[in-house]
Amino acid sequence: MTAVDPRLSINQATLKRANLAEALRATADGGVQAIGLWREPVNEVGLSTAAKMLEGSGLRFTTHCRGGFFTIPEGPGRRAAIDDNRRAIEETATLAAAGADGSTAILVLVAGGLPEGSRDLIGARSRVRDALEELAPDAAAAGVTLAIEPLHPMYASDRAVVSTLGQALDLAADFDPSVVGVTVDTFHIWWDPQVLEQIARAGRDGRIATYQVCDWKTPLAADVLLSRHYPGDGVIDFASLTSAVVEAGYAGDIEVEIFNEDIWATAPDEVVRRTAEGFGAAVSPSLGATVDSA
Amino acid sequence: MTAVDPRLSINQATLKRANLAEALRATADGGVQAIGLWREPVNEVGLSTAAKMLEGSGLRFTTHCRGGFFTIPEGPGRRAAIDDNRRAIEETATLAAAGADGSTAILVLVAGGLPEGSRDLIGARSRVRDALEELAPDAAAAGVTLAIEPLHPMYASDRAVVSTLGQALDLAADFDPSVVGVTVDTFHIWWDPQVLEQIARAGRDGRIATYQVCDWKTPLAADVLLSRHYPGDGVIDFASLTSAVVEAGYAGDIEVEIFNEDIWATAPDEVVRRTAEGFGAAVSPSLGATVDSA
Numbered sequence: 001m002t003a004v005d006p007r008l009s010i011n012q013a014t015l016k017r018a019n020l021a022e023a024l025r026a027t028a029d030g031g032v033q034a035i036g037l038w039r040e041p042v043n044e045v046g047l048s049t050a051a052k053m054l055e056g057s058g059l060r061f062t063t064h065c066r067g068g069f070f071t072i073p074e075g076p077g078r079r080a081a082i083d084d085n086r087r088a089i090e091e092t093a094t095l096a097a098a099g100a101d102g103s104t105a106i107l108v109l110v111a112g113g114l115p116e117g118s119r120d121l122i123g124a125r126s127r128v129r130d131a132l133e134e135l136a137p138d139a140a141a142a143g144v145t146l147a148i149e150p151l152h153p154m155y156a157s158d159r160a161v162v163s164t165l166g167q168a169l170d171l172a173a174d175f176d177p178s179v180v181g182v183t184v185d186t187f188h189i190w191w192d193p194q195v196l197e198q199i200a201r202a203g204r205d206g207r208i209a210t211y212q213v214c215d216w217k218t219p220l221a222a223d224v225l226l227s228r229h230y231p232g233d234g235v236i237d238f239a240s241l242t243s244a245v246v247e248a249g250y251a252g253d254i255e256v257e258i259f260n261e262d263i264w265a266t267a268p269d270e271v272v273r274r275t276a277e278g279f280g281a282a283v284s285p286s287l288g289a290t291v292d293s294a
Numbered sequence: 295m296t297a298v299d300p301r302l303s304i305n306q307a308t309l310k311r312a313n314l315a316e317a318l319r320a321t322a323d324g325g326v327q328a329i330g331l332w333r334e335p336v337n338e339v340g341l342s343t344a345a346k347m348l349e350g351s352g353l354r355f356t357t358h359c360r361g362g363f364f365t366i367p368e369g370p371g372r373r374a375a376i377d378d379n380r381r382a383i384e385e386t387a388t389l390a391a392a393g394a395d396g397s398t399a400i401l402v403l404v405a406g407g408l409p410e411g412s413r414d415l416i417g418a419r420s421r422v423r424d425a426l427e428e429l430a431p432d433a434a435a436a437g438v439t440l441a442i443e444p445l446h447p448m449y450a451s452d453r454a455v456v457s458t459l460g461q462a463l464d465l466a467a468d469f470d471p472s473v474v475g476v477t478v479d480t481f482h483i484w485w486d487p488q489v490l491e492q493i494a495r496a497g498r499d500g501r502i503a504t505y506q507v508c509d510w511k512t513p514l515a516a517d518v519l520l521s522r523h524y525p526g527d528g529v530i531d532f533a534s535l536t537s538a539v540v541e542a543g544y545a546g547d548i549e550v551e552i553f554n555e556d557i558w559a560t561a562p563d564e565v566v567r568r569t570a571e572g573f574g575a576a577v578s579p580s581l582g583a584t585v586d587s588a
Contacts, residue, residue, distance in 0.1 A: 119531040121485070154448040156485035157529045158512040167487040191450035193419070193461040218452040221515040235451045237413040 061099030201246020355393030475503030497542020
């Protein structure tokens with residue numbers, strides 16, 4: 001087996017059908033050093049058990065997925081969403097403390113789409129900002145970085161009204177970079193004519209909380225949410241994007257997060273192996289001398 | 295029947311299954327004053343016959359769809375694409391001359407995607423610029439405006455490497471606005487956080503060659519190309535976008551261009567009626583006193 005890049009982290013969504021124990025085992029067995037977790041499988045076993053399992057795995061913890069979904073107007077639904085984000089912040093801090101040295105306390109935030117029946121995109125975006133203001137003190141107190149993730153514009157109506165890296169950086173601008181940063185995910189931003197300059201800006205502002213990679217290929221899956229592929233299997237130029245992220249000063253772990261029915265139907269060990277292989281071929285060559293960040 | 299907005303133009307793609315004769319008849323019978331044509335049905339009857347049919351219909355001609363698809367590297371394929379665009383320019387001039395008073399000679403350009411096997415998005419974009427330079431003299435000589443259409447980023451790999459209005463305006467910037475402008479299509483740009491400022495910029499630069507409207511709704515169709523809807527049936531805020539286009543000084547006809555299997559399976563007269571109804575409810579209220587542009 002070729003050596004696995006020490007900066008590779010498996011995002012648990014890539015192993016969607018595996019429970020937490022299985023995901024931790026397959027990741028560690030595959031020679032990968034780090035993992036990003038999802039709230040549902042963590043809460044399935046309970047937070048303190050999950051933290052113990054993570055600690056036992058010896059893996060670094062890279063991100064917690066995910067908070068957000070706070071575009072709805074004020075009312076009980078919004079209060080519930082804010083409270084749920086507060087719990088996600090606590091989970092993130094607990095898991096980061098349980099992970100191996102080099103773990104990071106990062107909560108990925110997906111903004112949420114237009115509220116049912118609404119066409120007010122500008123209003124929805126302003127409520128994202130309001131939510132950040134409300135949650136920033138909690139995140140700061142817990143030592144957690146909220147990482148706003150711009151999602152591909154094809155999700156703008158039903159999943160994330162934050163669609164570009166530039167927009168995410170504008171939202172983050174008024175907060176301390178240790179409290180509000182951004183998620184740079186190749187799948188969502190590769191098409192953006194401004195992507196290289198916005199990655200550079202994110203670096204200058206100290207806002208790159210996490211870098212996630214997976215590939216884009218057409219035709220898109222019938223459910224466009226599930227159109228992600230192993231790095232190298234599609235058309236994304238990982239060399240230019242990864243070089244830009246490296247030059248912007250990001251030296252942390254790099255997650256592979258893939259939503260894809262075929263990959264989910266594959267055995268976790270094989271998925272980890274293919275992920276490491278694709279990462280090694282498509283991403284590692286651009287990481288240069290900064291390969292070992294642990 | 296409610297009066298049809300005099301600025302409404304039916305883009306022929308909305309009546310995909312109709313031939314030219316049928317499309318012209320259904321549009322005129324529906325009380326619509328203008329039509330945008332597609333090359334394939336025009337060339338099916340031959341250009342001179344198509345021009346006579348258009349003249350006989352009494353309709354204004356608003357755009358010709360479409361040129362472009364010139365992202366491939368130099369070689370016979372690229373030469374063929376450039377030559378084909380030259381023919382499209384000639385067709386546009388001929389049809390505009392045959393349409394009723396107020397017709398406009400506008401050729402919509404879809405840039406094309408990444409060449410087969412390529413990941414070089416930046417290179418593909420630079421070849422779009424090269425093609426514009428090559429075609430601009432022909433367009434100027436023919437009195438035709440090339441209208442670069444930014445397409446939704448979900449088409450960036452396989453259809454159009456021009457994804458935002460700002461990018462289209464950057465591409466157009468070095469050319470005379472009467473020769474190179476942009477297509478503002480709500481479906482493609484509604485999600486863009488910069489859309490209102492870029493529409494204003496397009497107006498200042500005199501670059502809005504045509505304004506096209508249709509709606510966005512999720513879940514997207516399995517073939518994402520066919521996910522367009524009648525204005526008002528989705529989540530796009532036509533009031534803010536249309537007001538921005540009006541304030542930017544655009545006073546021309548407005549096309550409805552819908553790719554949708556269900557709509558294509560509907561009788562053309564009913565499609566024209568529904569289009570006029572949707573347009574009247576969603577778009578007309580924002581057109582204010584400039585309603586009659588003919």
